[in-house]
Amino acid sequence: MRARFPALLRTSFALAVAAFLWSCEEPIELNLEQQKSRLVINSNFFPGEPVRLRVSATRPAGTMAVPVTNAQVFLYEGNEMAxxxxxxxxxxxxxxxxxxxxxxxxxxGQSYTVHVSAEGFDPVTAVSSIPAPVPITSLSIADLSIERTDEELVYDYHLLVDYADPEEVGNYYDLRIYQRVTPYRVTAVGDTVLQQSYLKTVGTPTHQAEQSKTISVLLQDLGRGAPVRIHLQSRIDPSREFIGAVVAELRTVSPEYFFFQRSLGPDLSGVSSGLYEPLILFNNVESGLGIFAGYTSVALDLQLVAPL
Structure with missing residues (x-):
């Protein structure tokens, strides 16, 4: 593992190297090979749905990716081209x-391989599969309280999720939580008109929900342990929203999905070391970059109500 130098030590080391190079009588040629562009693929696939895959390429001088629209992409099921x-x-x-x-x-239960090639790039390959779904066996809410602020109602609660994790199989999970709300408007004559309900993000006591940010809890085997317990907060604007059910989506995911999502996850502890921590993404694309991963999903909802 490469050691991380403190900022001051890294600076001193760089200055010392620079001084050494300038003091040499003979010029030193540094042969820094330009990084070659590589294909990047991105696909999470689900049973019974089309396989969708985005293809891009890294730039030679950085990590920014540009779309590739002229690639050849072949999908294999086992050893047979699908x-x-x-x-x-x-x-x-x-x-x-x-x-x-x-x-x-x-x-x-099937293994899938994708082959991607495009002119000017090395071809890439990735393999993954779709695990069997695991059902949610119970969903309950504890310690519910409601606080009214100037503009919001804040529902603070613990969500308890139990699922039928098979003991004989090692599984990986992505538990995602949403809040269903129903927008409404009041007409000029005082009638309340309900609009199409939708799933809204939820937050935690230390992190408010952000736009398009979903609470995602990565889990491994539960066994016969206690249900998963998560402290959450649902926030609504009572002047234009009615609160609905809390929705728990349990994704049973491939190892590739799990380790890639874990490498993306931010540190929610709120504790910072003060040092720069590089983002190292999990990659299952041979000769390239990205992710190709399967998953299944089940969902269960529970009406969020105030205690009597």
């Missing part, structure tokens, strides 16, 4: 599109 993926442009201006299967749908 389908060549077709590039489908995106209707969203922020993305270029993705490669998708048209007829083929992946299934639980």
């Amino acid at each position: 389908e060549e993926l077709v590039f489908v442009p995106s209707t969203n201006d922020q993305t270029s599109g993705s490669y998708q299967t048209i007829d083929f749908r992946p299934q639980v």
